[in-house]
Amino acid sequence: MKLLEIGEFGLIAGIKKAWPASIPQVFQGIGDDAAVSSLLPGNDLVSTVDLLIEDVHFDLSWITPRQLGRKSLAVNLSDLAAMGATPRWMLISLAVPSRLEVEFIDDFCAGLKTLAEAHGVSLIGGDTSSSPDRLFISITLLGEGKKESLLYRHGAQPGDDLYVTGTLGDSILGLRLARDLKGRSPSPEERFLLERHLDPAPRLGEGKILAGKRLAGAMIDVSDGLLSDLTHICEESRVGAVVWAERIPRSKAFRALVPGPSVQSWKWALQGGEDYELLFCSPPERASDLQAQAKEWPCGITRIGRIEPLAHGVVIRDEKGPVDPSELKGYDHFA
DSSP: OBHHHHHHHHHHHHHHHHSOOOOTTEEEOBTBSSOEEOOOTTOEEEEEEEEEEBTTTBOTTTSOHHHHHHHHHHHHHHHHHHHTOEEEEEEEEEEEOTTSBHHHHHHHHHHHHHHHHHTTOEEEEEEEEEOSSSOEEEEEEEEEEOTTTOOOTTOOOTTOEEEEESOSSHHHHHHHHHHHOTTOOOOHHHHHHHHHHHSOOOOHHHHHHHHHTTOOSEEEEOSSOHHHHHHHHHHHHTOEEEEEGGGSOOOHHHHHHSOSSOHHHHHHHHHOOOOOOEEEEEOGGGHHHHHHHHTTOTTOEEEEEEEEOGGGOEEEEETTEEOOGGGOOOOOTTO
16 A cells, blocks of 8 residues: 555554553653653753665665664664663654555564664654655654763773774675675675674663763764764864774674785775774773673674874774875765
């Protein structure tokens, strides 16, 4: 059934029906001009929003509606993970082309709901519109945390160690595979990389522990690539940094498809985005506490560098020494 057959109000009614009643902290959810909710006593509001656009951020020829629903929320959850916050409520805005089927939206919402329920997130409102040619998805995620316990980008200090959770470069390889498979069945390694791109896992538990135990001084999620996101920390903290390129963690699947110590291997891991791992700095005296905690995390952590004084800038070093900055470039939407 086409969306034009049920209209905007039918679409909204279907979305509302698919979601259960909100938690007690929500006094008014979907169905009024605005939602009304309450934070837990002593907590502060943490907010983030992400916009995903068809043919810019995703291609419907290789991502399923359920995967798209999950990823649309995952990118927001990752932002709150980087703050050490707890997600609570979301608002979703959709601009939908009439060519899409009602079943597409049903499957999209089903995927969105599975990830929301896994992290205790309630849908409390949003907006819908028609779109002439492509799908637009905007999710605003609201969470909470005590402002003195949250982590920011501006807390890095010279001498801090630089760490990252998980592995990097998987998503960019997964994206290339999604574009190039053309019906071919993926190998187990390729399937892993596709999953990393299409269904990322936000590091919410790790982020809350790093913030709650003050194991990190500054943190960001790796959404635009390690190089770009490290630069954000350095700019906000007014520091420099050095990254040891060969220490950038790469998965077994990544190394299987990009074998050997090639420069291209670590460059993809350095510059590729959408890994949604956590990049953070920690004082050297917390290293043993941090490593003990990280043993409980399946994703693990890797020390990849050090925070330096501002005058040193951001330096990437390989086995031959500093890499020419002109050879490196992080992700930029408008570049």
